[in-house]
Amino acid sequence: MYDVVVIGGGPSGATAAEDLARSGHKVAMLDRAGRIKPCGGAIPPRLIADFAIPEDQLVAHITMARMISPTQRSVDMAIENGFIGMVDREHFDEFLRDRAAGAGATRLTGTFVKVDRDGSNPSVVYREKASGELRSIHTRLIIGADGARSAVARAEVPGGSTIPYVIAYHEIIEAPQSGARYDPVRCDVVYDGDISPDFYGWVFPHGKQASVGMGTGLSGFDLKAATAALRKASGLADCRTIRREGAPIPLRPLDRWDNGKDTVLAGDAAGVVAPSSGEGIYYAMFGGRVAASAAAACLTTGRASDLKLARRLFMREHKTVFRVLASMQNAYYRSNDRRERFVSLCHDVDVQRLTFEAYMNKAIVRSRPMAHVRIGLKNLAHLTGMVRPDYV
Incomplete structure (x- = not known):
């Protein structure tokens, strides 16, 4: 019997699992493994400080942002008195999962199938990756941190299947040694309807690599063609492509994050990606932390209503920022x-x-x-x- 099973081992799930394990709870973390989320990889100083991210996880230090208009006019915005850290999700997410395991969380590799409730406590049914067999683990509580279009949210939380999202697509490329339009310490953000009709495109340095991508909620828009156009406009068309990735990015926090019994959502599953910017890593990790706090409170008091603390704590801290950014995007x-x-x-x-x-x-x-x-x-x-x- 586990106190909590965390479904999903991205930044949100790994943070929740680590926090709960460090506070003495018996935790299992179920992750599919092998999946890399498309992400620009930017993390602010507050994340680095709040979540004790070591320097060796930063693949670049960004000191400038360039905003590029549809007519190719650009505005350079210097980052005063600091820098934005860049991480590669291929390695960063695994670092967080390893840290959670080091704190005492049990790592399980497989795919979530369903929740059974034959007894007084739920059981998480998953398909084990190594054997392909169905397994069942008993738990008191569940944290669904399995990303946008979350299977846990759809199955367990009212309204969990109605979250709006955009599709993000990027290509990780070998960064050029030099170039007139590429700077290894500058993030380029491209506001051009030909690249993205309703969001933006980006060129973000990752040290020896770079992330080039865009997002859109417009059905039928050719993401790969738009990214190819962005690479050409940025002088990066001839750089070797290392990998390609795509995934949905939620646009708005869900109105409800818990099922009133034994399950609470965190991260993209709860919709906590900032409007306008699409920033998600910090909010995912903060969401994992408040989900862990809500679960710990519920385990202590036995009150399922304490699971509502997760959304309440998150919105108390970030509701105003999300409203401002949503207004700007609209x-x-x-x-x-x-x-x-x-x-x-x-x-x-x-x-x-x-x-x-x-x-x-x-x-x-x-x-x-x-x-x-x-x-x-x-x-x-x-x-x-x-x-x-x-x-x-």
Whole structure:
């Protein structure tokens, strides 16, 4: 009998498993293994500090972001007083799983099938990877951290099958030794409807490699052709392709994360990817941490209602940021004219400073109220067409 079975061993599931194991609970972590999620790999300083990420996991240190408009105008935004770390999910996720196992979690490799409830406690049924046989493990609680379009969410949580998402696709390539349009310490974000009609494209350095990709929620859009066009525009068409990956990325947190009995969701399964930016690693790990806290509370009190703590704690910390980013995505990603205006807005010093302070610290900066007023007025001017898109 386990206290908790965590289904999914990505950043969210591995964090939940580690936290629970370190607090003395008997934990099993079930992961499919061999899957690498398409991801730009950016992690902010707060994640590095909060989750004790060692330097050897960082494949690059980013000190500049370049925003590129549909007409190929670009705005360079320097990262003051710090850097953004880059990780390769192929190795980073395994590092987190190993760390969870080192804390005492039992690693299981296989695919989740269903939850049985013949007795007083649930049993997780999974297909073991090595043998192909069905196995069953008894547990008191379940954390579903099995990604977007989560099988646990669909089976166990009301509304778990209705989460909106975009499809992300990227290609990991050999990074060029040099190039006029590629910089190993700069992330390029491309706002161009030909690359992505409703999201964006990216070129993110990973040391000796780079991630080049895009996302869209538009059915039938050719992701591979768009990525090929992005590589060509970035001078990366001739670089060797190492691997290709695609996966759904959720756009909005679910309204409910638990089933009222014995299951709570975390990470992409709960929909905690930031709108507009698509950033997910920090929010996944924070989601895993609050899911672990909710599970620990439930195990202590015996109250299933304590599982609601996971969503409550997450939203208390990040609801405002998610609302602001969702509003920005809805306002600026709908047409190339709006994207052009968004990149123009990024020229603004107030926008740059507040954007990076919010990203690095994962909170809306409230220490400069007049800067927020100025940004609000400039934002209104762009959205109403009162200024030209090339206004600075």
